[in-house]
Amino acid sequence: MQVIKINPKDNVVTCIIEEGLAENSQIPEFHLSTQSNIPFGHKIALEDIPQNNPIIRYGTTIGFAKEDIAKGGLVDFHNVSTTTSSKLDDLLDIPFAIQDSGYQIPDLSDRTFMGYANSDGTVGTKNILAIHTTVQCVAGVVNRAVDYLRHNVLANYPEVEDVVAINHSYGCGVAINSDSSYVPQAIITNIAKNPNLVEESIAIGLGCEKFTMTRAFEHIPLENQIILQEEEGFEAMMERIISLAEKKLDILNKRQRQACPLDQLRLGVQCGGSDSFSGISANNVIGYAIDAFAKAGAKVGFSEITEVRDGSQKLIERMRDPALRMKFVDIVSWYDHYLESDHVDRSANPTPGNLEGGLINIVDKAMGSINKSGFSEIKDVVAFDEIIHTPGVNFIATSASDFVCGTSQLAAGVTLQVFSTGRGTPYNLREYPVIKLSTNQKLGHHWKDLIDLDCGDLLIGSRSLEELGTDLIDLIIDVASGKTNTKADHYQLFNDLVVFNPAPIT
Numbered sequence: 318m319q320v321i322k323i324n325p326k327d328n329v330v331t332c333i334i335e336e337g338l339a340e341n342s343q344i345p346e347f348h349l350s351t352q353s354n355i356p357f358g359h360k361i362a363l364e365d366i367p368q369n370n371p372i373i374r375y376g377t378t379i380g381f382a383k384e385d386i387a388k389g390g391l392v393d394f395h396n397v398s399t400t401t402s403s404k405l406d407d408l409l410d411i412p413f414a415i416q417d418s419g420y421q422i423p424d425l426s427d428r429t430f431m432g433y434a435n436s437d438g439t440v441g442t443k444n445i446l447a448i449h450t451t452v453q454c455v456a457g458v459v460n461r462a463v464d465y466l467r468h469n470v471l472a473n474y475p476e477v478e479d480v481v482a483i484n485h486s487y488g489c490g491v492a493i494n495s496d497s498s499y500v501p502q503a504i505i506t507n508i509a510k511n512p513n514l515v516e517e518s519i520a521i522g523l524g525c526e527k528f529t530m531t532r533a534f535e536h537i538p539l540e541n542q543i544i545l546q547e548e549e550g551f552e553a554m555m556e557r558i559i560s561l562a563e564k565k566l567d568i569l570n571k572r573q574r575q576a577c578p579l580d581q582l583r584l585g586v587q588c589g590g591s592d593s594f595s596g597i598s599a600n601n602v603i604g605y606a607i608d609a610f611a612k613a614g615a616k617v618g619f620s621e622i623t624e625v626r627d628g629s630q631k632l633i634e635r636m637r638d639p640a641l642r643m644k645f646v647d648i649v650s651w652y653d654h655y656l657e658s659d660h661v662d663r664s665a666n667p668t669p670g671n672l673e674g675g676l677i678n679i680v681d682k683a684m685g686s687i688n689k690s691g692f693s694e695i696k697d698v699v700a701f702d703e704i705i706h707t708p709g710v711n712f713i714a715t716s717a718s719d720f721v722c723g724t725s726q727l728a729a730g731v732t733l734q735v736f737s738t739g740r741g742t743p744y745n746l747r748e749y750p751v752i753k754l755s756t757n758q759k760l761g762h763h764w765k766d767l768i769d770l771d772c773g774d775l776l777i778g779s780r781s782l783e784e785l786g787t788d789l790i791d792l793i794i795d796v797a798s799g800k801t802n803t804k805a806d807h808y809q810l811f812n813d814l815v816v817f818n819p820a821p822i823t
């Protein structure tokens with residue numbers, strides 16, 4: 318096979334040959350002869366497409382021909398314009414519909430995972446001592462203490478996996494009561510409630526910041542809070558943090574993983590460094606797994622507002638409750654306004670790498686991105702300041718930027734993330750495991766020590782969606798249970814958290 322046609326209505330096919338197709342290559346099943354070189358992941362016109370006529374992929378108009386495109390010609394971002402974005406209000410009354418997935422959703426009702434039960438009733442996938450912070454001013458001291466604890470103390474507590482400083486750039490020098498300031502504040506507070514970071518956690522403040530300890534971490538007991546300005550210099554600060562941490566490590570070290578039902582699992586999904594294959598392979602494998610976990614009552618969430626915006630119709634039709642549809646539209650409209658207020662146009666997403674990977678524009682990217690959400694009913698929408706609580710598929714409001722989305726999903730309570738990539742990114746977080754899927758065999762081979770599951774096998778037809786989906790389900794349960802380490806965790810590759818802050822800095 319040289320090319321893939323996604324939907325019977327499509328007037329383009331995608332090249333799946335790693336070396337690309339040379340000019341005058343014959344594609345007999347579509348009666349095509351290529352009119353130029355076609356790189357890996359790029360599209361070919363199945364018919365003559367006159368100027369201004371639609372380019373159809375995923376059965377959806379993703380743009381219009383900027384010029385006449387001949388049958389067999391290259392179709393890419395140079396000769397395709399972008400459609401205008403749909404009016405969200407017009408979508409509120411579309412009929413409720415669940416499309417046919419084409420597969421039987423697997424039954425995981427007899428499966429469990431080995432998690433850490435918390436005293437607040439939640440379950441984590443890692444046993445971590447988290448040190449939360451109210452303000453960036455304390456980061457230097459906290460980092461020194463965490464370095465010391467990791468290198469000199471942690472080995473005495475073998476059941477504890479890590480000591481993590483939750484640093485951020487918020488806390489002071491900010492308009493603390495501005496309209497959108499609730500966003501960064503809720504994210505920082507909710508991260509401290511994440512099941513992987515809540516148990517026996519410590520909070521450190523400076524003493525004169527705007528985002529006070531009471532405001533940020535009311536749920537953390539007083540005896541677990543330290544204010545640096547109350548300590549007699551650096552040595553005293555270190556001693557105070559380390560001695561409190563040792564007490565906490567002693568308690569955390571007594572914890573054991575225990576079998577937990579899948580409804581205690583909180584899964585997030587994300588893509589980054591996407592390419593033309595994201596919506597044909599890896600994201601579909603993720604969708605299969607998401608449908609299975611949702612059916613088992615797990616709380617699963619997909620995100621990335623700018624990358625689902627153009628797939629809004631397909632998402633809204635999966636929401637039954639009018640109030641839920643309105644909540645989704647309100648959040649996406651708010652984000653539209655956030656972008657427009659700084660004159661951001663529709664070319665801002667995708668990235669240069671996305672385009673080189675064969676993606677044509679944001680609509681093309683979105684139609685592939687939403688496949689991560691599977692086919693099941695969307696049960697809830699989680700706003701920027703909320704924590705996921707409804708079993709089944711949820712939309713979690715986040716930016717599309719990988720580390721911002723990762724941080725926002727952490728705040729929403731996610732304890733494991735599945736991440737697809739076509740171009741390749743080593744992105745990973747300390748706070749929860751990130752399972753990485755490649756969308757194509759080229760990256761799967763190129764980065765075999767970084768990719769946990771290569772979904773390129775689905776493109777070339779050597780493995781089915783069901784086979785890869787089953788592998789992903791097993792991998793999610795094994796990683797959530799601490800039985801398997803992700804490759805990025807094995808190499809200790811960690812990105813910083815980045816808290817989304819749409820509010821003014823003073």
Ligand code: CA
Pocket residue numbers: 587588589621717718719722
């Ligand atoms: Ca992303």
